[in-house]
Amino acid sequence: MRIREIQVGEISLPLVHPFKTALRTVDHVNDVVVRVIGENGCAGYGEAPPTAVITGETKGSVACAVRDFIAPAIAGLDLMELDAVMDRLQRSMVHNTSAKAAVDMALLDLWGKTLNAPLWRLLGGAKSEFETDLTISVNSAEEMVRDSVEAVGRGFHILKVKVGKDGRGDVERLAAVREAVGPDVVLRVDANQGWSPREAVRIIAALEDAGVNAELIEQPVPAADFDGMKYVTAHVNTPILADESVFSPADAVRVLQEHAADLINIKLMKTGGIWPALKLCAIAETFGARCMIGCMLESQISVAAAAHLAAAKGVIALADLDGPSLCACEPFPGGPKFEESRIVMTETPGIGVQVPDLWG
Numbered sequence: 475m476r477i478r479e480i481q482v483g484e485i486s487l488p489l490v491h492p493f494k495t496a497l498r499t500v501d502h503v504n505d506v507v508v509r510v511i512g513e514n515g516c517a518g519y520g521e522a523p524p525t526a527v528i529t530g531e532t533k534g535s536v537a538c539a540v541r542d543f544i545a546p547a548i549a550g551l552d553l554m555e556l557d558a559v560m561d562r563l564q565r566s567m568v569h570n571t572s573a574k575a576a577v578d579m580a581l582l583d584l585w586g587k588t589l590n591a592p593l594w595r596l597l598g599g600a601k602s603e604f605e606t607d608l609t610i611s612v613n614s615a616e617e618m619v620r621d622s623v624e625a626v627g628r629g630f631h632i633l634k635v636k637v638g639k640d641g642r643g644d645v646e647r648l649a650a651v652r653e654a655v656g657p658d659v660v661l662r663v664d665a666n667q668g669w670s671p672r673e674a675v676r677i678i679a680a681l682e683d684a685g686v687n688a689e690l691i692e693q694p695v696p697a698a699d700f701d702g703m704k705y706v707t708a709h710v711n712t713p714i715l716a717d718e719s720v721f722s723p724a725d726a727v728r729v730l731q732e733h734a735a736d737l738i739n740i741k742l743m744k745t746g747g748i749w750p751a752l753k754l755c756a757i758a759e760t761f762g763a764r765c766m767i768g769c770m771l772e773s774q775i776s777v778a779a780a781a782h783l784a785a786a787k788g789v790i791a792l793a794d795l796d797g798p799s800l801c802a803c804e805p806f807p808g809g810p811k812f813e814e815s816r817i818v819m820t821e822t823p824g825i826g827v828q829v830p831d832l833w834g
């Protein structure tokens with residue numbers, strides 16, 4: 475079953491609230507969408523958000539990478555020789571991981587449709603449903619309390635609270651959120667590289683003393699500060715999750731071997747898609763570490779792909795797949811069901827999301 479054509483489109487969806495982290499503020503999902511058509515007439519879909527502050531990619535760079543480098547490398551190949559196709563995709567150029575991810579998931583969507591089986595079952599079938607957290611943007615303590623209480627009212631039991639924009643107010647923000655939501659809600663804290671190593675240890679110790687009881691602290695220090703991350707992990711009790719520090723399987727080996735973090739956050743836009751992410755899963759299993767599956771600011775197309783990976787693999791024990799819940803519009807039909815905090819897998823072949831015609 476040969477790959478006939480690779481097309482590029484785009485999608486723009488408004489958000490419920492502006493998305494604010496220590497790195498940026500955004501009010502729309504504005505992503506590149508990829509369609510891969512097979513000679514059997516089936517189509518597979520993928521998506522890439524231009525997250526320049528994390529992967530270095532823009533909308534123009536993603537579209538150009540897919541059109542000018544990736545498509546010529548894989549067009550005409552036999553998709554039933556999947557491992558060879560994925561190898562050609564990853565070797566088509568260096569970096570550009572989001573562009574590669576969009577094509578990787580479109581190929582796997584088409585592969586599953588061609589085999590008439592849902593992707594999560596083909597890749598392991600570990601669980602048919604799981605729970606995701608919801609992100610609370612970094613704001614004043616009052617706004618964060620309001621957003622957290624609203625999220626709990628929507629049925630979310632796990633909140634991922636963004637901090638790191640002004641270290642001095644972070645303990646106060648998180649203590650206020652904990653007091654407002656009560657002891658039973660799980661709080662994950664993401665500093666998005668916003669603290670220095672010493673500041674991180676001081677803040678995390680203060681959170682532990684204040685009884686904030688965070689489940690984990692994500693990426694406390696800058697991505698490139700490996701020694702700083704290791705220092706933080708060694709000096710606090712709360713588990714540390716590596717996000718921006720881990721893109722490749724080699725990054726994961728180094729972080730886990732040297733115990734620079736306790737957990738790994740897998741995002742398809744960092745790994746270059748599901749196929750390379752499977753290697754990260756195998757590495758985490760080897761070191762006995764658990765993984766979180768995360769997403770950038772993405773719509774349902776690529777978050778559905780991440781949901782298939784999470785449902786396939788037992789080592790992915792935590793999910794941060796709230797992209798569809800942050801969008802202020804009706805979801806596309808087909809594929810996994812995003813029921814607020816619950817993500818329920820279906821038996822639709824491939825990834826299964828029905829994408830509107832963006833190709834005119």
Ligand code: MG
Nearest residue numbers: 664692693717
């Ligand atoms: Mg993060």
